[in-house]
Amino acid sequence: MLKAAVEGQLSREWREAHRDELEPASELLDRILQERREKSTGRKYKEPALPDTSDLPALPEGWEWANLERLAQAKSNALKAGPFGSALKKSYYVPQGYKIYGQEQVLRGDAHYGDYYIDEKRYRDLESCKVAPGDILVSLVGTIGQVHILPENIEPGIINPRLVKLSLDERLVNARYIKILLAAPVIREYFAISAHGGTMDILNLSILKRLPIPLVAPQEQRLIVEEVERRLSIVDKLEATVEANLKQAGGLRQSILKQAFSGRLVPQDPDDEPASVFLERIRAERDAAKPKSRKERRSKARPQKSAYAEQRGLF
DSSP states (O other): HHHHHHTTTTTTHHHHHTTGOOOHHHHHHHHHHHHHHHHTSSSSSOOOOOOOOOOOOOTTTEEEEEEEHHBOOOOTTTTEOOOOOGGSSSGGGSSSSSEEEEEHHHHHTTTTOOEEEEHHHHHHHTGBOOTTTTTTTEEBBTTTTTTEEOOOTOOOEEOOOEEEEEEETTTOHHHHHHHHHSSSHHHHHHHHHOOSSSSOOOHHHHHHHHHHEEOOHEEEEEHHHHHHHHHHHHHOOOOOHHHHHHHHHHHHHHHHHHHHHTTOOOOOTSOOOOOHHHHHHHHHHHTTTTTTOHHHHHHHHHHOOOHHHHHHHHO
């Protein structure tokens, strides 16, 4: 499903039916970039890098290859990795203040989890790493590429060194579309190939900046998000049903075994031979079938003295 979503198959019929209503992604991107150039009059403007499309497949009509640099908001630190470890030590943590967002929030999908804070002075020193509602947090270490979108009611704070923060232009891209994209098999494979590390995979901001993004019209993005989330909701319900059934089956198995070994699984016949008698009979038969001892075998094989032989002293 995710593969079909990012390759345009999931929304193909809808796209063909609304072809005349959609602004091609290339035109939308050019228009937004031109607005940025015009607004930057009087200050230095850095043109975002083009994606390397030399080895990329062709996209459906109206789609365009982009990258995070071209989709980011027109502000400094729109794409930002967390501070170096020496800039954010645990010795700087305080009971209250500005929240530190890390992998624990991303992996749990809960921006309100955790209680690590820094004071205002430390926050001002690391303000380039601050977050805002709608920002996308991406994990860099171990469980790489996991994504969480910050809700509106977050506490002011910064990201820690294990995260990257993406502040993207909402006119170009839907954060939930990017979350779906980063979960797609082709992107997971890209991360696996690009990540490096000794004992665990590690991403970095440079790798994410080079990531090719299939950009589509905002209306089609919304359709893809709604359809994927609808189907994922069905999958979640099926998984919950399967898990409940497995749990119920496990309980039933234990109940059957308990009844079997307590004599309640089948009706009892009062004419049946008691188990104690049965075991005693088996024991007797087994003893009778045991081989004779060497002494018994030797005694049996020795010839018996006859009365005549005893009288004559033959033995």
